[in-house]
Amino acid sequence: MSRPFPTGPSDYPVDASSRDAWVLARRGNRQDVDVWQPQAVFQEDEPADGAGSVKAVLTVILTSRECPWRCLMCDLWRHTTPGPVPQGAIPAQLERALGQIAAGPLPPVIKLYNSGSFFDPMAVPPADYLGIARRLAGFERVILESHPAFVRRGLRQFQAALAEATPTPPRIEVAMGLETVHPEALDRLNKRMTLTAFRAATAFARESAADVRAFVLLRPPFVPEEEAVGWAVRSVAFAFECGVSVVSIIPTRQGNGALEALAATGAFAEPRLTQLEEALEAAQALQQGRVFADTWDLERFSDCAVCLPVRRQRLVEMNRMQRFVPPVACRACTRRQAH
Numbered sequence: 001m002s003r004p005f006p007t008g009p010s011d012y013p014v015d016a017s018s019r020d021a022w023v024l025a026r027r028g029n030r031q032d033v034d035v036w037q038p039q040a041v042f043q044e045d046e047p048a049d050g051a052g053s054v055k056a057v058l059t060v061i062l063t064s065r066e067c068p069w070r071c072l073m074c075d076l077w078r079h080t081t082p083g084p085v086p087q088g089a090i091p092a093q094l095e096r097a098l099g100q101i102a103a104g105p106l107p108p109v110i111k112l113y114n115s116g117s118f119f120d121p122m123a124v125p126p127a128d129y130l131g132i133a134r135r136l137a138g139f140e141r142v143i144l145e146s147h148p149a150f151v152r153r154g155l156r157q158f159q160a161a162l163a164e165a166t167p168t169p170p171r172i173e174v175a176m177g178l179e180t181v182h183p184e185a186l187d188r189l190n191k192r193m194t195l196t197a198f199r200a201a202t203a204f205a206r207e208s209a210a211d212v213r214a215f216v217l218l219r220p221p222f223v224p225e226e227e228a229v230g231w232a233v234r235s236v237a238f239a240f241e242c243g244v245s246v247v248s249i250i251p252t253r254q255g256n257g258a259l260e261a262l263a264a265t266g267a268f269a270e271p272r273l274t275q276l277e278e279a280l281e282a283a284q285a286l287q288q289g290r291v292f293a294d295t296w297d298l299e300r301f302s303d304c305a306v307c308l309p310v311r312r313q314r315l316v317e318m319n320r321m322q323r324f325v326p327p328v329a330c331r332a333c334t335r336r337q338a339h
């Protein structure tokens with residue numbers, strides 16, 4: 001039996017088995033990629049605790065196979081290959097990435113993000129685990145992204161490879177998309193993941209002496225505008241309750257074709273910067289762990305060019321310090337004045 005959507009009309013299938021085709025039909029072009037070259041390599045600082053200390057993080061965006069899921073909001077497929085990644089390609093990419101920082105000291109933390117799941121054997125061949133692990137010697141921590149369904153499959157195998165490769169293996173942190181705890185929205189995101197599965201994958205990682213970070217979406221499709229902040233904060237609270245230690249709040253962005261189609265029907269609209277500010281404030285106030293707001297591309301969520309730089313700086317500072325910074329007062333807009 002079909003049910004009405006929480007916000008606006010839509011032709012998005014209520015039937016889960018039809019959703020993949022709906023999402024795929026709205027895609028644009030995939031970009032040409034080279035599986036022997038990483039997509040991007042950059043360094044940034046990230047708070048290591050709530051006391052203001054930061055650690056340098058080397059982020060390597062690996063070129064990998066497209067994720068097998070078809071999440072409604074995902075645009076990561078644009079920079080992936082449709083077929084399996086050949087053996088040797090991921091270690092070669094890592095080698096190139098590390099070559100770019102060879103002159104400086106090794107940062108303590110490395111993120112290996114592959115636009116899907118590191119533990120997907122078609123994306124990162126398990127036969128390459130040892131070759132990858134050898135190149136991670138010297139790092140304190142390696143952050144790997146994965147759909148919860150793959151965690152049990154690859155985590156301990158990769159930990160074994162790290163233990164074989166180096167006497168002081170880096171600790172693994174698994175980054176998983178929780179997305180939202182809004183029950184209808186989570187189902188319709190087509191991630192094919194339940195909250196029970198997220199909780200179980202987190203528990204398995206923790207039992208395996210790994211840490212977990214979660215991604216929470218701010219205002220995903222089907223979450224009404226006025227409830228967006230509340231559901232984001234509830235989602236952060238759930239992640240911490242499961243045993244997650246870091247949460248990133250990601251404003252949901254258009255760009256994959258499917259969200260544009262939903263937006264045209266009123267079932268989706270991008271969040272506003274004010275909502276991101278409110279969500280970060282409330283989620284940090286939980287004091288259950290570190291919470292970051294994703295500050296990339298904030299222009300698209302801003303309604304006032306005058307205060308945008310100051311608001312961005314405030315979010316950066318709240319990310320870094322993990323504490324409340326007073327809101328920005330702007331004479332040019334009335335949306336959010338200091339109290």
Ligand code: SF4
Nearest residue numbers: 067069071074115116
């Ligand atoms: S599981 Fe992650 S990478 Fe895969 S389609 Fe969903 S959001 Fe994208």
Ligand SMILES: [Zn+2]
Nearest residue numbers: 304307330333
């Ligand atoms: Zn303003």
